[in-house]
Amino acid sequence: MCLYKVLRAAVALRPGRDELVTDTANFPTDRFLVDSVGAELGLTVRWIEGPDDVAAVAGPRTAAVVLSHVDYRSAAIADLAGITRVVHERGGLTVWDLCHSVGSIPVALDADGADFAVGCTYKFLNAGPGAPAFLYVNARHHEAFGQPITGWMGAADTFGMAERYVPAPGIRRALSGTPPVLGMVGVQEGVALLAEAGIERVRAKAVALGRWVLDLADEWLVPLGFTVASPREDARRGGHVTLRHPDAERLSRVLIDNGVLIDFRRPDGIRIGLSPLTTGFTEVRAAMERIRELAG
Incomplete structure (x- = not known):
C-alpha cells in the first residue's frame, strides 16, 4: 500500500510526463506495482538492467524512477544521492525502496534530496513479523502531494x-485507516534499540560480518563450487551476502532442514542475512561450517 501511495503521488506531481523507470532486478513487488500503476494510468514503463542505467533513460517524459537502495539479492548499494540528482536534473522524481537498507546502513533521505521512499520494519528495524511498513515524503512535497x-x-x-475528505496538513495526509497498534509497539521498541546502538556502530558490525562471510566463503566454499554474488568492496555491500551455487535450490532446503536459516533467491542464490544487532561472529562461523559440511 505504501509504495502504491507514493508512486501515485509522484506521478500526480509530474503531469504531462508519461514514463516510469525501474530495473529488471528490482524486488518483485516493486516491479509488479510499477507495471500495475503504469497500466492503470496509461504510462510506459522503461525497464533498465540496474540503477547505473538511470542516466541513459531518464528524460523529459520521466515522471518517476523506482529503485531499491540495496539490492535484495546481491546487496549492492545504489548511489541514492547521485541517482536522485540525475533524475532531478531531468525533471523527474525518485521513489526509493529502503527495505534492505534502513537499519543496516546510514540513510540520509533529506540530505540526499530523495522525494519519496518506502520500507519495511520487520527486517533491520527489528520490529518482528507482521510489523507495518512505512513511507517517507520529502517536506518540500508535503503541501502538494x-x-x-x-x-x-x-x-x-x-x-x-x-x-x-479534506487532507490533513503535512505528512499525516499519507495515513488511511487506523494503524495496527500492536505492530507499532514492535516498531517503537525495535527503532529504540537501533537508536541506542547507533547506526554507525551497526553499519561497522554489518561490514565486519559481511567480510567474515566472504573470507570463510573463499576458504571453505569456493573450492566446493560456490561463487560470491555480492560486492566484495565493503562500501558497496549492504547487510547480507549472497553466494551462488548451481544446485542452490536443493541445497537451500537441505540447509534449512539442518538449522541453517538462509534464503534461496532464484535462480541460484543462497542469501545469508546478517542482522547486526542479533547476529554474532561465532554464529556466522558455525553456519558457514555447516554449509561446508552439507555441500561437501
Missing part, C-alpha cells in the same frame, strides 16, 4: 466525520 487511498486518519479533522 495527494495519495489515492484516503481515509479518516489522514483527514484534516479526524473526528469531524465530515461529508467530504
Whole structure:
C-alpha cells in the first residue's frame, strides 16, 4: 500500500510526463506495482538492467524512477544521492525502496534530496513479523502531494466525520485507516534499540560480518563450487551476502532442514542475512561450517 501511495503521488506531481523507470532486478513487488500503476494510468514503463542505467533513460517524459537502495539479492548499494540528482536534473522524481537498507546502513533521505521512499520494519528495524511498513515524503512535497487511498486518519479533522475528505496538513495526509497498534509497539521498541546502538556502530558490525562471510566463503566454499554474488568492496555491500551455487535450490532446503536459516533467491542464490544487532561472529562461523559440511 505504501509504495502504491507514493508512486501515485509522484506521478500526480509530474503531469504531462508519461514514463516510469525501474530495473529488471528490482524486488518483485516493486516491479509488479510499477507495471500495475503504469497500466492503470496509461504510462510506459522503461525497464533498465540496474540503477547505473538511470542516466541513459531518464528524460523529459520521466515522471518517476523506482529503485531499491540495496539490492535484495546481491546487496549492492545504489548511489541514492547521485541517482536522485540525475533524475532531478531531468525533471523527474525518485521513489526509493529502503527495505534492505534502513537499519543496516546510514540513510540520509533529506540530505540526499530523495522525494519519496518506502520500507519495511520487520527486517533491520527489528520490529518482528507482521510489523507495518512505512513511507517517507520529502517536506518540500508535503503541501502538494495527494495519495489515492484516503481515509479518516489522514483527514484534516479526524473526528469531524465530515461529508467530504479534506487532507490533513503535512505528512499525516499519507495515513488511511487506523494503524495496527500492536505492530507499532514492535516498531517503537525495535527503532529504540537501533537508536541506542547507533547506526554507525551497526553499519561497522554489518561490514565486519559481511567480510567474515566472504573470507570463510573463499576458504571453505569456493573450492566446493560456490561463487560470491555480492560486492566484495565493503562500501558497496549492504547487510547480507549472497553466494551462488548451481544446485542452490536443493541445497537451500537441505540447509534449512539442518538449522541453517538462509534464503534461496532464484535462480541460484543462497542469501545469508546478517542482522547486526542479533547476529554474532561465532554464529556466522558455525553456519558457514555447516554449509561446508552439507555441500561437501
